[in-house]
Amino acid sequence: MGSVVKKCVHQLPILELEASIQPITRTVLRVRLTIKPAFRWDDKVHGGTAEPFWIWVEDPENYHIYHSEYFLLHKKQMHSKEPQMLVFTIPIFEPLPSQYYVKAVSDRWLGCESMCAISFQHLILPERHPPHTELLDLQPLPIKALDDPMLETLYNFTHFNPIQTQIFHVLYHTDSNVLLGAPTGSGKTIAAEMAIFRVFREYPKMKAVYIAPLKALVRERMEDWKIRIEQKLGKKVVELTGDVTPDMRAVANADLIVTTPEKWDGISRSWQTRSYVKAVALLVIDEIHLLGDERGPVLEVIVSRTNFISSHTEKPVRVVGLSTALANARDLADWLGIKQMGLYNFRPSVRPVPLEVHIQGFPGQHYCPRMATMNKPTFQSIKTYSPTKPVLVFVSSRRQTRLTALDLIAFLAAEDNPKQWLHMPEMEVEIITGCSL
Structure with missing residues (x-):
């Protein structure tokens, strides 16, 4: 009966599990679970469709289950012999436990279960992020602080908002690199204009470059700045996108270039032969949080190349990054070369219009x-x-x-x-x- 017993043993639905972990924050862990079937499929025993299992993650010290889900191993997946992948997140707590267990238990076969351990022995958690920048209770700054009657006529308000008041000095009176994380609608565009006006005042022969992630945003800025900066201030504003490419003379004579990341990346590659690239004193990157997106590498290259150009020409180029509120602002600030002065990461609740959040969950796998x-x-x-x-x-x-x-x-x-x-x-x-x- 040995061969019959061996055949029956190999038909018991057992899974091989292999887990890899990646910390997302100090309290959230992403788990990638690779599942390989370790049995032989027989339609008489397992049916012709699928074999169900329960997958869960448990903490053996606290007897707590942190994640559970129903998993179906289909017959065709079995025969293709491709490992199945599950990705989910689980919480972790400090002090770190020694390990969690991942279990796969058959829903129909009593006692058929597999287990693998997730060890935290060599897990390195991200650094603790510094707290958000507190919004100080300052007296609103009047626009007369710009100390330029021409600039004052560009705005239809009399005082800057609380965020703009707090960052005004660093943007308008210093050349420090700045990272500003603030909620949508809190006036980040005016913050960019402060830095641009400083270039116009202090370095009249140099240029400012404003990079927006979408052509639609570039067009929106152009419609606004063509009137306010070009017509009222007499400064030349030029658009550089895939749709609009003016002649090089117009670009060379421009005071402000509004462009997309891809276009500026292509132009700045030949910086040795393009004098207007070497004449850039300010680089404003809007929506810099898109560094983590699929277009992030382009922004990385632009900033790295800007630093490389400034080291060769020995003319420092100021970088101003604008973003929504960030979770890892300190990491981004270190990369941009920002010291303690110049990093402003206001919490999402600091917004001119209060935001209410209502969350509703929906079941359904498909x-x-x-x-x-x-x-x-x-x-x-x-x-x-x-x-x-x-x-x-x-x-x-x-x-x-x-x-x-x-x-x-x-x-x-x-x-x-x-x-x-x-x-x-x-x-x-x-x-x-x-x-x-």
């Missing part, structure tokens, strides 16, 4: 059904929180944009008052659409 279940609650949320004001709904694909929009229209049509979001006369809508409501 993308399309889960997105479909979110449309009705989205519609209810719009009715509850913003029935009259504009709303932005973010989805993750162009196709889903259309599906969500059609669902919202359908929900609105089923209401007692389907025209409640129509903030214009019906006659105008009929003229635009060419059909009657």
Whole structure:
């Protein structure tokens, strides 16, 4: 019976587990679990579709389960012999425990379970990040602090906001590199203008470069600065994008260049032969938190090349990075060569308009059904929180944009008052659409 027993033993659904870990923060750990089947599939024993398992992570010291999920090993995955990968996050606590256990237990076979240990012996946690910059209770600074009547006419307000008041001196009166992390709508563009105006005042023969991640943002800045900086101040502002490339004479004569990362990367590569690249005194990078995005390497190259150029020409180039509130601002500041003065990372709650966050979870493993279940609650949320004001709904694909929009229209049509979001006369809508409501 030896061969029969051996065959039966090899049919017991056992999995081989291998876990690798990566700390995201000091309290969150990402686990990549590689799963390999270590048994032979037999349709008579296992069926023709899938074998179910429960995967969980437990702390043997505290008898606590930190993660659990239902896992199906399909027959075709078994025969392809490709390892299956699960990625999830678990909490960790200090002092670090010696290890966690990952277990895979069969849902149908009693006693069929596998285990691997996650050891924390050589785990290096990220540095503790310094606290956010506190917003000081300062007297709002009047725009007369610019000490230039021409600059004062560019603004339709009388005083800078609290964040701008706090950072004004470093931006307008020093050449220090600056990293400003602040919530959206807190006036970071005006902070960039302070640094640009310093170049115009102190280094009139040098240039400032403003880098925005999207062509749409470049165009928006150009529309604003063409009027305020070019027409009112008499400074030449030039756009450099994939769509707009002026002649080199115009670029050489420009005082302010507004461009995208990719375009400036391509232009600054030939810095030895392009005198206007060597004449840059200020580099403003908007949305610098995109360093962690797929376009991050381009920003890295730009900053590294800027430092290289300034070391060769022996003319320091000031770098000003603008961002939303950051978790690892100190790391980014060290890379930009910023000492204690010049790092401002305000907490997300420091915003001119208070932000309320409401979180609602949705079950469902598969993308399309889960997105479909979110449309009705989205519609209810719009009715509850913003029935009259504009709303932005973010989805993750162009196709889903259309599906969500059609669902919202359908929900609105089923209401007692389907025209409640129509903030214009019906006659105008009929003229635009060419059909009657």
